Amino acid sequence: MGNVGSEVVRILQDHAADLAARVGAPLVLRGVAVRDLSKDRGIDADLLTTDVHGLVARDDVDLVVEVLGGIEPARELILSALNAGKSVVTANKALLAEYTGELAASAERHRADLYFEAAVAGAIPVVRPLMQSLAGDRVDRVIGIVNGTTNFILSAMDETGADYAETLAEAGRLGYAEADPTADVEGYDAAAKAAILASLAFHTRVTSADVHREGISSITADDLATAKAFDCTVKLLALCERVVEDGTERISVRVYPALLPLSHPLARVSGAFNAVVVEAEAAGQxxxxxxxxxxGPTASAVMGDLVMAARNKFFGGRGPGESTYAELPIAPMGDTPTRYHVNMQVEDRAGVLSAVAAEFAKNGVSISTVRQEGASDCARLVVVTHRAKESALAATVAALSDLDIVGAVTSVLRLEGTSE
Structure with a gap:
């Protein structure tokens, strides 16, 4: 009976007749597990219990909705329900990013449904399209803004010019950031969602450990200002894509802040909103x-799954299960190609640009554009590259840092969303 659970109960009660018509039978709420029975929940107190294990095990329960969060006891409870042939609807991204295989196997053995639309991007329908609508297509890339807290912070920094710490504090005051925002700002939340999206898109089991993760705490107001000069903005992106090299196909799954051209559809996603772009062979973008x-939004996704699971239960069908037939290997981050935006302080004298360009060339990194701003004896040099492997760029940055003419490489950001 937290924010999501309370909304689920409200929808079940307020729209009972409509839901019964959609399912083909009434959805009867048998009970709700809570931590504190003394708190007024606005529903019949006889429905409340602190015995969550007993509630899941009851013979008169067909469907279980899990909105506890965390790994345990959620994992144990979901397995208990599935092992008893009870279908489960969950919003638990952290659990799914680690244990989807175990849960899906139990659902398959016991002919139960495991639905989790609410685990990624709240009310946005993206899980079911990947599992069903695009089941006959080949998905090549999924790129998204899947964390509202970080998108709010970066949007505010872009609009106001404020620094990260100041904007994070404001996000906390407005309720967009948790008291401990680590899971959001360091990319853990987005990484869990990226693992789920990649698993669905590429028919390969992907866990959080397979996701390269970086957060936004190192992003500065200067990074945003520089991005504007290149007609870009900065977003924390979840990227899942096929990487084909020498005929070998692998997948790359990563989360990090990156520059996006203002012309890209994700660049205009502001505030706490989310968006996901799927690129498929036949469907396009x-x-x-x-x-x-x-x-409300998360409960909407939960209820969509609940109706599907209930309908399947009533008519004797099942929804699609886990698909991992492709078993594609995960590409190491060092082998992942993308473009880069390298910002450095250099001496403002003749020959500097050629020396810097030589280090990029030595490591096989091709330069696309260069922007230089002079200031007395020191200048700022911004280099934007063509696509190159992460390992090649890292070697280039290390070499640049050793040059006497380079005072510091102040930031390195990837550049996504371009055709080059």
Whole structure:
């Protein structure tokens, strides 16, 4: 009965007749597990219990909705339900990013459904399109803004010019950031969602450990200002894509802040909103946009799954299960190609640009554009590259840092969303 659970109960009660018509039978709420029975929940107190294990095990329960969060006891409870042939609807991204295989195997053995639309991007329907609508297509890339807290912070920094610490504090005051924002700002939340999206898109089991993760705490107001000079903005992106090299196909899954051209559809996603762009061979580019968190939006996704699971239970069918037939290997981050935006302080004298360009060339990194701003004896040099492997760029940055003419490499950001 937190933000999401309370909304689920409200929808079940307020729209009972409509839901019964959609399912083919009434959805009867048998009970709700809570931590504190003394608190007024606005529903019949006889429905409340602190015995969550007993509630899941009851013979008169067909479907279980899990909105506890965390790994345990959620994992144990979901397995208990599935092992008893009870279908489960969950919003638990952290659990799914680690244990989807175990849960899906139990669902398959016991002919139960495991639905989790609410685990990624709140009310935005992206899980079901990947599992069903695009089941006959080949998905090549999924790129998205899947964390509202970080998108709010970066949007505010871009609009106001404020620094990261100041904007994070404001996000906390407004309720967009948790008291401990680590999971959001360091990319853990987005990485869990990226693992789920990649698993669905590429028919390969991907866990959080497979996701390269970087957060936004190192992003500065200067990074945003420089991005504007290149007609870009900065977003924390979840990227899942096929990487084909020498005929070998692998997948790359990563989360990090990156520059996006203002012409890209994700660049205009501001505030706490989420959006996911799916690129498929036949369908082309599809964009899903909306509220990615909150009690109402997440409950909407839960209820969509609940109706599907209930309908399957009533008519004797099952929804699609886990698909991991492709078993594609995960590409190491060092082998992942993208473009880069390298910002450095250099001496403002003749020959500097050629010396810097030589280091890029030595490591096989091709330069696209260079922007230089002079200031007395020191200048700022911004280099934008063509696509290059992460390992080649890292070697280049290390070599640049050793040059006497380079005072410091102040930031390195990837550049995504371009055709080059």
């Amino acid at each position: 599809l964009m899903f946009y909306g509220q990615g968190a909150g009690g």
